[in-house]
Amino acid sequence: MSLLKDYLKGGKFVITAEAGPPKGTSSEKLKRSANLYRGKAVAVNLTDNQRAIVKMSPVASASILLQGGVEPIMQLTCRDRNRLALQSELLGAYALGIRNVLALTGDHISSGDHPQAKPVFDLDSFTLISTIKKLNEGHDFNDHPLDGKTDYFIGGVINPCSANMELQLLRLEKKVKAGVQFIQTQAVYDVDIFHKFYKEAKKMNTYILAGILLLKSAKMARFLNAKVPGVRVPDHLIEILDRSYDPAEEGIKIVKDLIYSVAEFGDGVHLMSVGQEEKLARILKEVIEEKPGIYQPPED
Amino acid sequence: MIVSKLKPFEEIIEVLSMYENIFLMGCGECATAAHAGGEKEVMEMKKQLEKSGKKITGWVVPKETCHIPLVKKELRIHKEEIKDTEAILVMACGAGVQAVASATDIPVFTAVDTLFLGTIQRYGRFTEYCSMCGHCILNETAGICPVTRCPKGLLNGPCGGVLENGNCEVNPEMKCVWVEIYEKLKERGQLANFTKLREPRDFSKSSKPSKLFLKGL
């Protein structure tokens, strides 16, 4: 059973967060993440060789998190595995108790620490989603029956604040057709734009969690605006960060405000940070204490 | 055309270190257009090798070097020069080099790196538009090939990384081909070709080595 799915189906506001698998065999970092998030986040994403940098596999990382009492959302990209490898990972992960998967195309190999490697992209995010749907139905990509099917809650990513919203809505429509059940979006800072997207998106049969990325400084906000597609930090937020004597603290406040704004209409939020899991856990704790009416954490 | 590029001369001289008497062979088609194995480049190679102490027994630029019967004919015509040749250096694509190697017992070496199937933008500028995938989808993609021109080869693009200005996240100075396809299809009222979920490629259709034997010829 997926707790994430239960929450969303039951109309309960969801907060998910993110943990980074270690570069190495040490599971200490993941155990620490599990301790931080247990009883606070509904589920936690484990990235898959994010930015094409070699890390512990998302199957193993998700499994360690699960042992630590936290429901994982296993991210899976099409960059490093062909359709055989993707399916066998999905079967194995399910057997280990993983119930949520987020299907991604994946960053290109050239951005990572093994730029000489062969990029795979045998499937793409859309056909990975439809493949997982097939595994849920009890057969593999080529319709061969499975001895034990999966029952994944299937997620995908969309960029709601892109300048070309029409294109993003078409992509969403296609992902829904392929079988996506929930969306975790790229970072959102402008709730009005997100709300516009959300209203259109909800006409399709899917749940939408607004991505919220913790800002550390005005410098980081400017960097995101310049370099990260579809991320637009509004000027007034940059100004607040610029003027603040403690921008890191201001960043936390911005995240909480965003959570409260999205909670007025949305399905939930997905919190992201650049290696600042302690801060995300603190935000979760404060939201739970400050606004028990909007978010009920899972049982510890 | 097949785009190829001359290897660094040091690499060429290194592989020829055991040989003194060398025969040179270029190609009158693609390698000429790519400036890697035309008459001009063959003459330049001859000069450089002679400067390095090699003896050039002869040279030829066949009309097309990837054509085995034609290469055999050239080898017969140049029989006398080839008699004392220890190695043949071919300045043509990999298909050409192997056509020569299959037509003679003399050791054959390549002077070029073969790069891609190129479209000529203008004189001396080549870009890759087709990677010969075995099942052409250009009719659905407004005549623009995502298999080749999207760095991820996506059939259901654009990816999440497409930049705000519509350019590609991998090559920011190039427009995302999927945005290009989307715009063209939209203009033509064919967005159904964009929203259609395209199945992954069938690689069994392009398993190596490929061959095509026409019937009745």
Ligand code: SF4
């Ligand atoms: S789809 Fe692209 S790679 Fe395949 S044959 Fe057509 S142009 Fe060439």
Ligand code: SF4
């Ligand atoms: S931005 Fe466009 S062209 Fe570049 S990798 Fe993504 S889909 Fe392909």
